[in-house]
Amino acid sequence: MTERQKTIQKAVTISGVGLHTGQTVTLSFKPAPENSGIRFLRTDLEEEMFIEADADYVVDTSRGTTLEKDGVKLLTIEHVLAAITGLDIDNIIVEVDCVEMPIMDGSSKYYAEALENAGIKQQEAPRQYFEVKETIRFYDEEKDCEFIAISSDNYRISSMIDYDSKVLGSQFATLDKLSDFKEEIAPCRTFVFLHELEFLLNKNLIKGGDLSNAIVFVDRPIEQQELDRLAGLFNKPSVAVRNEGILNNLELYFENEPARHKLLDIVGDLTLAGKRIKGHIVASKPGHASNVKFARHIKKLIKKRMADELIPKYDPDQKPVFDINEIKRMLPHRYPFLLVDKIIEISESHVVGIKNITTNESFFTGHFPKEPVMPGVLQIEAVAQTGGILILSTVEDPENYSTYFLKIDNVKFKQKVIPGDTLILKCSLVSPVRRGICHMKCVGYVGSKVVMESELMAQIIKKVNE
Secondary structure (H helix, E strand, O other), X not given: OOOEEEEEOOOEEEEEEEOOOOOEEEEEEEEOOOOOOEEEEEOOOOOOOEEEOOHHHEEEOOOOOEEXXXXXXXXXXXXXXXXXXXXOOOXXXXXXXXXXXXXXXXXXXXXXXXXXXXXXXXXXXXXXEEEOOOOEEEEEOOOOEEEEEEOOOOOEEEEEEEOOOOOOOEEEEEEOOHHHHHHHOOOOOOEEEHHHHHHHHHOOOOOOOOOOOOEEEOOOOOOHHHHHHHHHHOOOOOOOEOOOOEEOOOOOOOOOHHXXXXXXXXXXXXXXXXXXXXXXXXXXXXXXXXXXHHHHHHHHHHHHHHHHHHOOOOOOOOOOOEOHHHHHHHOOOOOOOOOOOEEEEEOOOEEEEEEEOOOOOHHHHOOOOOOOOOOHHHHXXXXXXXXXXXXXXXXXXXXXXXXEEEEEEEEEEOOOOOOOOEEEEEEEEEEEEEOOEEEEEEEEEEOOEEEEEEEEEEEEEEOOOO
């Protein structure tokens, strides 16, 4: 069963304080069209510009995940992204009137509730996944963090943290299915050690901080005088340290809430890979920096797989769509200038041809005879003939038409083509054929390697009977 993309049914707005700026922030979730993805929009700027949820735009991970595009920044976007993915949403616009997201209670809870209230709407376009087919291992030596991705029928995440501290040692959390996110992961709040909190306060970095939006671990002895000072900083009558080494500002929702929050961050940060993941992600000692590095690694694998999927699969045992005799009936070319041996695929928008390169090719006699290389211009001619088959297949009497070049653009030669190579020639329409004019993107492969690329424009013209 094909899964469909999702957006929200209606716009919804929430407000809160920005953690670092201390400003009141208004955030609106709005429906978005199919295949548009997750996009942020700063409404406090004169010029409208969308910032896509993309790992390539991450510029800082020191105190959260920060995006920047063309000089426009967005801070602490990970909890918002976690809620969007956790609620199984693909396409959405996030409008915000500040440089950062509202911190709320330090979790994704209020974002998830807002999205649920907006209603989830199924769209027509199929959802695309990055499916983990073989084990992927990624180690961030700088942070001593390891990610392992293994095959699974759905998106699962397991996270282990260990701060080598008496108050926060090893913890483990797991999310077996996204439908559990809202109840099991979304409410889990961020956490901080007291020494980190003091550093941030001294640097004036958490103007919107509040003891109600973070779990504070006290990892050293603390005098009452210092507790009184903290109470004053956070406008509380008093604060104390519980036996577990946590300030008594709040009650834990789960015994392993810190590990669950780190899992929440993983959900948010891996959204930046750009495609939904189908696999089991196992993370050891994760953090924003490592999460984003892994998201970038996954993005590279996605790009490679997409490129690999474009490579035509050539099976010599498979019967061709057109053999050499059928090609001769369509094309006027003959030896030594017939440069396509068979057609293995053809549709309304693409064609794939094969040219077997042998040492007996006539052009090798004079083109580097001691180190024979197929001339680039003949590679262009070979894809042009292959593309000619595509355009000629649109008429009932192809033998009565001739094909002529109109334009050649963006030609690149990337690898030598030599005797013994099987040149796979793929031509795809850039735009529909109109008035006999065909605009094609052409790629030549030897095995899985791209050897040449070009854009061709040609026209078929009916022959004049003599």
